[in-house]
Amino acid sequence: MKKILIISGGISKERAISLDTGKQVAKELKKNNYFVKIAEPNFELFDVIKKFKPNKIFNALHGQFGEDGYIQTILESFKIPYTHSGVISSSIAMDKVLSKKIFIKNKILTPKFLTFSFSKNEKNIVRTIEKKLKFPVVIKPINEGSSVNVFICTKTDIKKKLKYLEDYKKIIIEEFIPGREIQAAMIGSKKLGAIELKPKRKFYDYQAKYNPKAKTEHIIPVDLSKKKYEQIMRISSKAHSLIGCRGVTRSDFKYYRGKFYLLEINTQPGMTKLSLVPEIAAFHDISFIKLIELILKDASTNK
Ligand SMILES: Nc1ncnc2c1ncn2[C@@H]1O[C@H](COP(=O)(O)OP(=O)(O)O)[C@@H](O)[C@H]1O
Ligand SMILES: [Mg+2]
Missing domain, CATH: 3.40.50.20 (Rossmann fold)
Structure with missing residues (x-):
């Protein structure tokens, strides 16, 4: 056994x-x-x-x-x-700055961003942001997940919202991309599929992700043309292999005016009842046990 x-x-x-x-x-x-x-x-x-x-x-x-x-x-x-994923892939994927740099180098579109360190005591943060990005912006920790401490900020409330993230040494400030929220999953070198999320809240925050009462709509199959669907799957496959991931990954995108913006790639996507990867798998006739077995099949050490 x-x-x-x-x-x-x-x-x-x-x-x-x-x-x-x-x-x-x-x-x-x-x-x-x-x-x-x-x-x-x-x-x-x-x-x-x-x-x-x-x-x-x-x-x-x-x-x-x-x-x-x-x-x-x-x-x-x-x-x-x-x-x-193994040691290096996991650390790169978890670091939103490092992974975005890799995406950009490899022509994967990702929202414009800058990093911000609290220790530098940046007084004119609004001006610094305005030079490089457009408001509204999204502020988020570099290595957190589940939308923990992610905030959408305007020019007027950014200073107040930055205070919530003071415990992090460095954070990322990203241009806010409106539009649809679509996520795509890979298993090994196979494209598993995509799902769209329609949160009733301001964005796909922690409550929208995990509280069924928040009633986020999950849409599968995603309403995309065949060409666009193939494109999002190709980008997730490229991100997965660029970072050298193993087993299952889920890439989070915003889709706006015909363009996919990759926000991040997750190397340990959730497997709870409300989680997206099991839902995508089920839609493609891969049962929960089959999905777990595929993940186990890809288990390895770095050698
Ligand atoms: N640049 C952005 N533009 C629009 N929405 C964003 C942006 N960055 C994050 N979000 C919103 O916040 C959510 C969580 O951000 P994400 O970068 O995926 O971090 P996490 O690791 O917390 O999931 C996204 O699913 C999206 O709804
Ligand atoms: Mg995410």
């Missing part, structure tokens, strides 16, 4: 989502006769792995220390195949 260790929880702001992802994956694996154990990424992890001796490790972590190459570095030392 196959033994799978699921690592979930962790210390990031997305802990609750990760616990849910871990629970859903565990339930599905158990139903399909896998021998499953769930562990936290803490000091006991070494002992758990030694005792349980898993065939593979399913990384169900999201956010910092789970999606950014840190836990992947530790998992490398066990020499047990683990799911999703």
